[in-house]
Amino acid sequence: xxxxxxxxxxxxxxxxxxxxxxxxxxSTYAHxxxxxxxxxxxxxxxxxxxGQVLEGELTVTNEEGGKQTYFIGTRNITGxxxxxxxxxxxxxxxxxxxxxxxxxxxxxxxxxxxGESVAVPYRIExxxxxxxxxxxxxxxxxxxxxxxxxxxxxxxxxxASLVNLRIRGEVNxxxxxxxxxxxxxxxxxxxxxxxxxxxxxxxIHQRPLGIINISDMLGNEVGxxxxxxxxxxxxxxxxxIFDTTWEYDGFAxxxxxxxxxxxxxxxxxxxxxxxxxxxxxxxxxxGI
Numbered sequence: 001x002x003x004x005x006x007x008x009x010x011x012x013x014x015x016x017x018x019x020x021x022x023x024x025x026x027s028t029y030a031h032x033x034x035x036x037x038x039x040x041x042x043x044x045x046x047x048x049x050x051g052q053v054l055e056g057e058l059t060v061t062n063e064e065g066g067k068q069t070y071f072i073g074t075r076n077i078t079g080x081x082x083x084x085x086x087x088x089x090x091x092x093x094x095x096x097x098x099x100x101x102x103x104x105x106x107x108x109x110x111x112x113x114x115g116e117s118v119a120v121p122y123r124i125e126x127x128x129x130x131x132x133x134x135x136x137x138x139x140x141x142x143x144x145x146x147x148x149x150x151x152x153x154x155x156x157x158x159x160a161s162l163v164n165l166r167i168r169g170e171v172n173x174x175x176x177x178x179x180x181x182x183x184x185x186x187x188x189x190x191x192x193x194x195x196x197x198x199x200x201x202x203x204i205h206q207r208p209l210g211i212i213n214i215s216d217m218l219g220n221e222v223g224x225x226x227x228x229x230x231x232x233x234x235x236x237x238x239x240x241i242f243d244t245t246w247e248y249d250g251f252a253x254x255x256x257x258x259x260x261x262x263x264x265x266x267x268x269x270x271x272x273x274x275x276x277x278x279x280x281x282x283x284x285x286x287g288i
Contacts, residue, residue, distance in 0.1 A: 035157075036064035039141050043162040044124075050167055051128035058105065058120040058139055058161060062112035069111045070141050072120055074100040077136035077162070082197070082241045084232050088138060088160065099137035102126060103163060124163070132169025133203035134236055138162050164205060164233075172202040173266040178239060180260045180274035187280050190248035194276070196227060196260055199239035207231045210262035210271075212244055217255045223248055227260060252280040 038061040046054060062068050076089040076098050093100045103124050110118040122139075139161040179197040192214075200206055210227035225246045234240045246258070261273045 035068065035143060037061065037068070037070060037141065037143065037159060038063055039139070039159045039161050041161065043164060045162075045164045046124075047166045047168060048126055050126055050130045050169075052126045054124040054126075056122055056124075058122060058141075059117055060110055060112070060120060060141055061117040062114055064114060067111065067113050068143060069109055070143055071109045072105045072107055073140045073142065074103045074105070074163075075138055075140050075160075076100045077138060077235070080235045080238045080240065082239060084234075084240050086136070086138075086160075086162070086235075088140075092140075096127065099135040099163070099165065102135075102165075103137055103139070105139065124165070126165070126167065130167055132167045132171050134205045135165045135167065136163065136205070136235065166204060171204045171266060173204055173206065173264070174201045175199065175206060175208065175234075175264045175272075176201055177260075177262055177272040177274055180258075180276050182258075182276055182278045185278055187278065188283050190246075190250075190252035190280050190282075192246045192258075192278065192280075194225075194244045194246065194258060194260065196242045196244065196262070197239055198234060198242070198262065198264075200234040200236050203236050204266060205233045205235050206264055206266075207233050208262050208264040210260060212246070212258055212260045214246055214248075214256055214258045216252075222250075222252075222256070227262060251282070251285065253282060255279050 040059045044056065048054065058072070060070055073092050075091070076093055077086045078089050079087045081087070089100070095101055104122060106121040110120065112118055141159045141161070143157055176199040178199050179195070181195050183193055183195065194212055198208055208228055209231070212225050212227055213221055214223040215221050223246050225244050227244050228242050232240070232242065255277060256279070257275055257277045259273055259275045261271055263269055263271050
């Protein structure tokens with residue numbers, strides 16, 4: 001009996017979907033086995049004072065799957081992968097020191113027919129004694145999985161709408177340019193992916209921007225690409241690897257050098273640079 005119960009739980013978890021609002025999106029959308037929900041906005045990004053109260057609305061739309069009930073909650077953001085995907089606490093926190101506890105949706109659940117939208121008012125109550133810097137949490141809109149049967153599997157998912165709060169005051173906006181490299185040293189076509197690893201050693205989230213210039217072995221500039229053009233963020237005390245692709249339409253042969261110039265900082269902007277060299281050997285064109 002225990003063995004069979006474990007199998008059911010495994011099937012349930014294996015059929016759950018977990019979707020997170022990206023920093024640049026206007027809404028988040030989840031779709032799974034005939035079910036679909038949209039949450040707007042995908043993020044709340046505010047600069048506030050300690051002790052301030054924010055009010056707003058989260059709009060939940062049932063787009064597919066018949067009449068559905070979705071549960072509204074909050075969770076802390078506990079970290080971030082090197083590719084920029086946030087990770088979340090397993091449960092809602094009631095600890096007043098945790099950001100998720102500051103966020104108070106007015107409804108715990110909404111039940112909607114297909115095509116119906118419900119506005120969920122919320123309050124964000126910033127503590128009076130909070131230190132300057134960035135704080136992160138998320139609204140979680142959850143569709144609980146159906147009861148698992150012997151012949152089927154339950155379907156459930158979460159949609160997260162990120163909350164980024166910047167508390168005014170003196171902050172640390174330092175960053176470290178850890179690495180700048182290519183996936184390999186030799187390419188057979190002029191299509192190169194540059195990887196830029198940056199660590200946020202400060203106390204606020206930042207969106208570094210920049211330019212990568214590519215020169216041939218004679219020093220002639222043959223290309224330029226923008227770094228982090230989508231404005232991806234790095235959370236404090238975490239690092240992130242950004243991928244930037246350069247493609248050249250002409251004939252390319254020999255040793256090339258790329259220089260990345262990354263701009264960062266809050267009020268005072270600074271630029272840090274790194275270089276990497278690589279080879280392009282077009283074996284097909286050379287008849288090899």
